[in-house]
Amino acid sequence: xxxxxxxxxxxxxxxxxxxxxxxxxxxxxxxxxxxxxxxxxxxxxxxxxxxxxxxxxxxxxxxxxxxxxxxxxxxxxxxxxxxxxxxxxxxxxxxxxxxxxxx
Numbered sequence: 001x002x003x004x005x006x007x008x009x010x011x012x013x014x015x016x017x018x019x020x021x022x023x024x025x026x027x028x029x030x031x032x033x034x035x036x037x038x039x040x041x042x043x044x045x046x047x048x049x050x051x052x053x054x055x056x057x058x059x060x061x062x063x064x065x066x067x068x069x070x071x072x073x074x075x076x077x078x079x080x081x082x083x084x085x086x087x088x089x090x091x092x093x094x095x096x097x098x099x100x101x102x103x
Contacts, residue, residue, distance in 0.1 A: 003057045006048035007064035013041030014071025017079070035079040041072025 001009075020034030048065035051057060 003048050003051040003061045004059065004064075006044045006051065007061040007068060010041050010043075010045035010048055010068025010072065011064050012068075013037050013044060014068045014075055017041055017075030018071055020075070020079075032083070035076055035083075038072050038076035038079055041068050042076065045069030045072055 017034055017038035020030050020037060023030050045065045045068040048061055049069065052062045052065060
């Protein structure tokens with residue numbers, strides 16, 4: 001895989017990770033799958049930047065790789081926060097039901 005392809009895959013995975021984080025609030029199970037796409041964006045962005053630093057590039061892959069890496073990191077952070085929020089809400093519901101004597 002060329003450096004340009006890795007940079008483009010990183011950018012696309014980062015964008016999909018951000019969009020999936022927003023859709024995760026509407027479609028619950030997407031928020032559990034999207035961290036995989038965010039991690040792929042981080043990995044491909046790091047590999048592309050490594051190739052750019054080694055001099056194995058044809059054009060402006062550094063910008064694409066950097067954008068993909070940053071979007072992947074932001075998307076992963078948002079995905080982790082979303083999963084924590086779901087866990088806290090589930091715990092609050094269970095605690096409320098236990099306090100009411102229904103559980």
